[in-house]
Amino acid sequence: MKKIKAIIASLALFAMFAGTAAQAKVEIQWWHAFGGRLGELLDEQVNKFNASQDKYTVVHTRKGNYSETLNAGIAAFRAGQHPNILMVFEVGTASLMAAKGAYVPMYQLMKDAGQRFNPNGFVSAVSGYYTTTDGKMLSMPYNSSTPVLWVNKDLMKKAGLDPEMDLSTWKRVGNALDAAKAKGIDMPFCTCWHSWVHLENFSAYHNIPFATKANGFAGLDTELAFNSPVHIKHIQTLGKWAQEGKFKYMGRRNEAGKNFRAGECMLMTESSAGYAGIKKEAKFEFGIRHLPYYGATEAPQNTIIGGSSLWALSGKSKEENKATAAFLAFLSRTDIQAKWHQDTGYLGVTTAAAKKTKSSGFYKANPGTDLAGIQMMRNKVTQNSKGLRLGSFDQIRGIIDEEMEGVYSGKKTAQVALDSAVKRGNVLLRRFERANK
Amino acid sequence: MEKRVFFKGWWLPALLVAPQLLISFVFFFYPSGQAIWNSLFLPDPFGLKTEFVGLDNFRFLLSDPYYLASFKTTIIFSTAVSVSSMALGLYLAALADRLIKGAGVYQTLLIWPYAIAPAIAGVLWLFMFNGNIGLASYYLKALGYEWNHTLKGDQAMFLVILASSWGRISYNFLFFLAGLQAIPKSIIEAAAIDGASFWKRFGTIVIPLLSPITFFLLVVNIVYAFFDTFGVIHTITSGGPEQSTTILVYKVFSDGFVSQDLGSSAAQSVILLVLVGILTVIQFKYIERKVHY
Numbered sequence: 001m002k003k004i005k006a007i008i009a010s011l012a013l014f015a016m017f018a019g020t021a022a023q024a025k026v027e028i029q030w031w032h033a034f035g036g037r038l039g040e041l042l043d044e045q046v047n048k049f050n051a052s053q054d055k056y057t058v059v060h061t062r063k064g065n066y067s068e069t070l071n072a073g074i075a076a077f078r079a080g081q082h083p084n085i086l087m088v089f090e091v092g093t094a095s096l097m098a099a100k101g102a103y104v105p106m107y108q109l110m111k112d113a114g115q116r117f118n119p120n121g122f123v124s125a126v127s128g129y130y131t132t133t134d135g136k137m138l139s140m141p142y143n144s145s146t147p148v149l150w151v152n153k154d155l156m157k158k159a160g161l162d163p164e165m166d167l168s169t170w171k172r173v174g175n176a177l178d179a180a181k182a183k184g185i186d187m188p189f190c191t192c193w194h195s196w197v198h199l200e201n202f203s204a205y206h207n208i209p210f211a212t213k214a215n216g217f218a219g220l221d222t223e224l225a226f227n228s229p230v231h232i233k234h235i236q237t238l239g240k241w242a243q244e245g246k247f248k249y250m251g252r253r254n255e256a257g258k259n260f261r262a263g264e265c266m267l268m269t270e271s272s273a274g275y276a277g278i279k280k281e282a283k284f285e286f287g288i289r290h291l292p293y294y295g296a297t298e299a300p301q302n303t304i305i306g307g308s309s310l311w312a313l314s315g316k317s318k319e320e321n322k323a324t325a326a327f328l329a330f331l332s333r334t335d336i337q338a339k340w341h342q343d344t345g346y347l348g349v350t351t352a353a354a355k356k357t358k359s360s361g362f363y364k365a366n367p368g369t370d371l372a373g374i375q376m377m378r379n380k381v382t383q384n385s386k387g388l389r390l391g392s393f394d395q396i397r398g399i400i401d402e403e404m405e406g407v408y409s410g411k412k413t414a415q416v417a418l419d420s421a422v423k424r425g426n427v428l429l430r431r432f433e434r435a436n437k
Numbered sequence: 438m439e440k441r442v443f444f445k446g447w448w449l450p451a452l453l454v455a456p457q458l459l460i461s462f463v464f465f466f467y468p469s470g471q472a473i474w475n476s477l478f479l480p481d482p483f484g485l486k487t488e489f490v491g492l493d494n495f496r497f498l499l500s501d502p503y504y505l506a507s508f509k510t511t512i513i514f515s516t517a518v519s520v521s522s523m524a525l526g527l528y529l530a531a532l533a534d535r536l537i538k539g540a541g542v543y544q545t546l547l548i549w550p551y552a553i554a555p556a557i558a559g560v561l562w563l564f565m566f567n568g569n570i571g572l573a574s575y576y577l578k579a580l581g582y583e584w585n586h587t588l589k590g591d592q593a594m595f596l597v598i599l600a601s602s603w604g605r606i607s608y609n610f611l612f613f614l615a616g617l618q619a620i621p622k623s624i625i626e627a628a629a630i631d632g633a634s635f636w637k638r639f640g641t642i643v644i645p646l647l648s649p650i651t652f653f654l655l656v657v658n659i660v661y662a663f664f665d666t667f668g669v670i671h672t673i674t675s676g677g678p679e680q681s682t683t684i685l686v687y688k689v690f691s692d693g694f695v696s697q698d699l700g701s702s703a704a705q706s707v708i709l710l711v712l713v714g715i716l717t718v719i720q721f722k723y724i725e726r727k728v729h730y
Contacts, residue, residue: 067695074697078484095697099483249588250568252677258569395696405678409588424503431497431698435481435488 026323028316029083030060031076033069033308037276038143041343049330056323065253066091066308067394073313077102082313084324087142089308090129091393094216096311097138098391098436104312104321106130106137106328112318113325121332125302125376126349129387130309133217139309140328143346145273146303146372147197149173151287155266159183163287170237170292173267177246180266189247190256190265191238195400196306197269197291198234199226204385205291206230207298214383216390220433224396224425227418230297236414239407249408252401271306272372275345288368290375302379304387307346342366347373391432396425469710475703482697494704503680504688504705511684514598515662522602523654526609527647531639533610534617544614551607555665559672562600586674590681593674597682600673601666609654616650617643656720663713685709 034042039062046058063069066089073086088096096103110117119127119137130139153163159180167173173189180188191197203210208230213222241247248265250256260268261281268274269291278286293299310331312324330336337353340346342362348354354373357363363370379385390396403421406412412420476494480487498504533543550558565573566586574584586593620643628638644651664686670676676683676691683691689709693702 071694071697074482075694095482099481099485101485102483249585251587255587262569392696392698395698398696402677402679405588409590409678411679427497427501431479435479 024055025057026055026319027057027059028085028320028323028327030058030085030087030310030327031063031069031073031083032060032087033063033066033089034087035062037280038273038344041276041340045331045336045340048336049327052330053326056326058323058327070095070394077313080315082315084313084316084320085327086311086313087308088139088311090144090306090387091397093129093139093309094389094391094393097132097389098220098432102314103138104314104316106140106312109312109321109325110329113322115322115325115329117325117329117332121350121352123347123349123351123354123377125381126305126347128381129305139311140332141349142308142310142331143273143340143344144305144307144349145271145346146305146376147193147201147269147291148272148372148375149289149291150260150268150270150274150278151289152260152263152266152268152282152284153287154263154284155180155185159185159188159266163285167267167289168292169295170234171295173292174237174241176267177241181244181246185266187248187259187265189241189267190250190259191247191268192254192256192270192274193306194252194404195397198238198404199231199400200388201291201303202231202234204304204387205293205299205301207301207382207384209384210388211390215386215388217383217386220391220429220436222390222429224390224422224429226400227415227422230294232414232418234294234414235404235407235418238404239410239414242408243410247408249405271345272347273307273345275369276343288371290371300375300378301385302377302381303375304385305347305376342369345369345372347376390429391436392428395428396421399424399428472703472706472710475699476707478703479700482699490700494700495708498701498704498708503683506680507683507685507688510594510680510682511663514594514601514666514682514684515659517598518601518605518662518666519655519658521598522605523609523651523658525602525606526654527613529606529610530613530617533614547610548607550604551611553604554668555601555604556668556672558604559597559600559669562596562603562669563673566596586678588678590678593678593682597666597670597673600669601662605658605661609658612650612654613647616647620646652720652724655724656717659716660713685712 030046032042042060046060050057061083063072066087069086070088070092073082073088076082104112106117107119109115119131122141126141126144127137130141131137149167151163151167156163156165156176159176160183161176161179165172165176167176177188200210203226208228209215209225211222211224211226213219216222238247242249248256248259250259254270254274256265256268257270257274257277259265260270260274261278263282263284272288275288290300291303310328312321312328316324332350334350334352334356337348337350338356338360341348341353341357348357358370400421403412403417407414407417477489477491478487479490479494529547533540533547536543553561563571565571566584568574568585568587571584577584584592586596624642625638628642633641663684666684667686667690670682670684670687671690674682676687685705686709689702689705692698692705
């Protein structure tokens with residue numbers, strides 16, 4: 001009997017100590033959208049942070065794709081079960097910004113935690129997206145990329161083309177596709193993220209508005225404007241290529257990346273961050289080019305970012321917010337940023353990281369990896385090329401995707417589809433304006 | 438002529454119906470009330486503020502051509518799923534009913550697909566018809582038929598109907614088989630002696646005697662096509678392309694939980710509630726009359 005009592009007592013004692021030991025570490029949750037190679041790299045960052053100090057533990061959870069992660073975060077917020085850090089893709093930025101009280105602004109979080117943090121260290125083309133008009137940074141840029149043209153050089157050769165040929169304009173791309181089709185290449189062209197590449201970035205690159213009021217930066221009463229003649233010309237061209245079998249539609253998100261990596265697709269427009277997967281899987285020689293444009297326009301201006309930023313959600317204890325601040329400051333460290341940039345193809349979001357990467361000779365060893373950065377920062381940004389800040393934008397993208405599917409399948413002309421997308425999208429913008437007055 | 442039994446007191450009957458009432462209240466009346474209440478508001482996604490808008494959510498919906506198109510999609514989809522799965526179920530049941538040897542094995546195998554959850558059935562069919570790796574799409578391509586359900590609405594519709602009907606055939610088969618076996622052999626034999634052909638017997642004796650079961654299955658299948666096919670649609674098409682497979686229930690989900698427009702989503706639930714009510718009344722008032730018990 002005595003023995004049993006002793007065991008129980010020692011167990012209780014052990015449990016007490018174990019309890020205090022666990023309590024000493026503050027645990028925070030991070031919900032994100034990265035799987036595959038990017039997920040591995042993210043996990044590496046978290047492990048590095050957890051090992052680098054003994055006060056905080058970050059636990060990361062993948063919640064699905066970008067939209068699913070945002071929705072999971074919103075639903076959890078309503079239920080009071082939200083994580084400390086939520087990854088929100090650029091499209092959700094306006095929704096978060098409008099939800100004052102749902103997040104702790106980055107500048108506030110860092111100040112309260114006494115964390116040293118320099119918002120000016122970020123590349124302005126990136127941080128501008130997440131900063132208010134009066135210069136306050138609301139969320140922390142995490143991964144930012146911009147669309148580029150990916151080239152399968154082996155297929156180019158098979159098509160009888162010079163793999164180094166000039167592909168700077170859509171007209172030249174069209175000629176290359178004609179040649180490829182004639183040589184029996186099954187998938188000359190494919191693309192990921194239709195709206196992001198072919199309307200949003202297309203607008204910025206050609207210095208034409210995607211929406212009025214400086215693409216929404218200047219007010220909630222913005223209206224969509226992506227049915228201009230230049231837009232229509234481009235979407236009509238894509239529709240024509242689809243009808244002629246030169247462009248194969250694989251899905252709304254990055255499904256086409258699979259076909260490119262498998263060596264089926266010759267030219268693909270996709271985020272510069274396709275790099276991580278392509279480098280790992282491609283069994284062919286690939287090249288990176290600038291996004292093509294149309295001649296006799298204001299192109300090439302500059303492209304805009306896609307990707308995500310990290311938001312510190314509100315309603316958390318001071319201790320936890322401190323942990324969040326420490327982790328986010330860790331992520332913006334130059335060595336972490338430089339590694340992330342080189343591993344993934346995402347842009348180096350701090351100027352120091354970009355400099356470090358350059359001086360390390362990475363760009364020379366991996367030609368093309370600097371193109372995304374150049375393309376984004378090649379000109380002084382205009383109000384058409386600063387980015388987008390539109391409410392309900394995930395929904396609007398859904399509408400655009402639907403309408404573009406109509407063009408690719410030959411059911412609609414580009415004019416009809418884009419007019420309809422603008423009209424339907426404006427209804428949602430008005431609804432958003434009303435709900436967020 | 439009816440027999441009626443009266444019990445004294447009220448607490449025993451009240452106690453006996455209480456669990457049912459409680460369940461109805463918690464799982465039906467309370468959520469329905471919430472849906473009706475929420476359909477009058479326009480909240481922001483995070484639930485930080487909300488605005489009373491009266492019937493604006495309904496006005497917004499009824500002026501949305503995609504919402505109206507979703508009615509048509511739902512009708513096509515549920516009719517196709519109910520009719521095809523019931524017809525095939527009946528056909529297989531008629532065949533299995535005539536089996537003399539190995540009936541048990543056939544029956545078990547035919548019932549098998551019913552054990553598969555809709556979402557998993559969806560993934561299986563998606564896998565077969567996947568544009569990159571699917572076997573079915575590969576063979577179709579070899580035959581010169583371009584399969585791409587991510588882009589072509591009619592192909593997407595065909596695929597979700599196929600995947601939704603597949604498991605349902607088993608269910609219908611089971612009920613039809615039971616119905617067929619309940620028909621007295623003597624009636625059929627008597628008709629056969631009188632010289633009625635198989636089709637004559639099937640049309641004038643079997644079908645009318647099966648009508649209670651057919652009616653039951655019709656109701657159950659339509660309810661299934663309306664509400665339980667969510668998993669199939671979500672896994673295969675997510676309602677696309679161009680909302681061509683967005684049935685009403687899927688739209689409630691995609692507007693509410695994907696687009697975070699909870700006001701519109703609640704209004705759609707209310708419309709759906711009314712619709713199902715009307716459908717049930719029609720079914721029991723008009724179709725049931727033609728049923729022989």
